[in-house]
Amino acid sequence: MQFTSADVNQVEATWQQFVPSASLQNADPHRFRFDWRSEELGNVALVNYRLAAQVQCLAEPHDQLLVCRVDASDAHVWSSRQNLDPRVPWISDGTQVEATWERTADVRAFVIDRRAAEIRARQLTGDDDMELRVNGLAPHSADDARRWEAAFSYLIDAAGTAGANPLVVAEFERHAVMMTLAGFPTTFTDSLQRPPQRSGAPASVRRALSYIDENAHRPITIDDVAAASFISTRGLQYAFRRALDMTPADALRRARLDGAHRDLRAGNGRSVAEVARRWGFSNSSRFASAYREAFGAPPTLHAT
Structure with a gap:
């Protein structure tokens, strides 16, 4: 999906199709311009938008993993836990995160069905009882942040050429989930420290x-x-x-x-x-x- 709009309500409604708790607050309607692009890859949605306005955004994902980066020179990003570095992506599986900026921001995000990610994490670890939870909002390291950025750039460009090829779509979906599980602190990381299954x-x-x-x-x-x-x-x-x-x-x-x-x-x-x-x-x-x-x-x- 791709469109441009100056209607705050339309923009908010579109964002809520992907993250129902998302909201835009205190938006300046006189210089509001929104350029949206999204791609769906199975249980993963890729969202990329540019929003030119003075605005405050809020998201509190439920039953989802939301990995997001707000790229703006004057951005301020925070949660109830901590202030976040706007230069790197952050992750939430329920923690409310807010962001403000005065001029223009480029926002990119993976929106991942939490249950689907949990099933994949259980398959990878062999732990059928593992509950996938986020243990921290920031990535493990600066390298992990850069790898996530590179993965997003690749996938948002490549997804449009995948068409209906199920092999390619499945591989892109897997890549998005794996970059998220590997790059951010979750219970998946803890389970990987256990000895691997070796029988049979x-x-x-x-x-x-x-x-x-x-x-x-x-x-x-x-x-x-x-x-x-x-x-x-x-x-x-x-x-x-x-x-x-x-x-x-x-x-x-x-x-x-x-x-x-x-x-x-x-x-x-x-x-x-x-x-x-x-x-x-x-x-x-x-x-x-x-x-x-x-x-x-x-x-x-x-x-x-």
């Missing part, structure tokens, strides 16, 4: 490889592979390393390359790019590089 590796690896072979053409993730193998994602990672000296992601990537290779040789597609997208490769140059590395030649669509 050989059978799990066989089940995983079979599942990958049968479903590589679908928008599956490593979490799906682990669930189908009756093991946590961390446990599956360890099992693959121990048994095959590779990761489950390596195996899935190779299965998708093999599928693209078969389609190209059979002439099953209108172009190399179309076949690449069909198998979940959104970046043509990266696909070509991976294909050449795997098969010793550039990808070529054979005539039927």
Whole structure:
């Protein structure tokens, strides 16, 4: 969704579609201009807007993880817990956060369904009882803040080209959730300190490889592979390393390359790019590089 507006009520109503508690207060209607863009990736919404006005914004997310950055030279951001550095993103799963500025601000945010993020965090840690909670509003480090900014910039640009390709959308959604879980203090970080699950590796690896072979053409993730193998994602990672000296992601990537290779040789597609997208490769140059590395030649669509 993309639009420009000078109507405070329309802008507030749009923001509330994504974060119901959001509000705009004390807005100066005489110089109010709002440029909005949003993209939806499954259980994650990407929001990017520029708001030119003297205004106070408030958000108190419920059943969501809200990761947000207010980029303005005169911004002030705070919560009931602390003042926040407006130069870095912050996260909330219920804490009220407010921001003010006098002139213009660029705001970017991930709005993530908390339950979906919790399910993914449980799969990654193998802790089926973990409750995903935020333990602090600021990122772990300046590097984590920069990585989140880079991830947002990449995803907001790339999401518009994903179209309805479920493989690409699922990968973008996974990336947004993982950058959030890895970059900010939550109970996910605590659970990662526990010893990984290591039992049943050989059978799990066989089940995983079979599942990958049968479903590589679908928008599956490593979490799906682990669930189908009756093991946590961390446990599956360890099992693959121990048994095959590779990761489950390596195996899935190779299965998708093999599928693209078969389609190209059979002439099953209108172009190399179309076949690449069909198998979940959104970046043509990266696909070509991976294909050449795997098969010793550039990808070529054979005539039927």
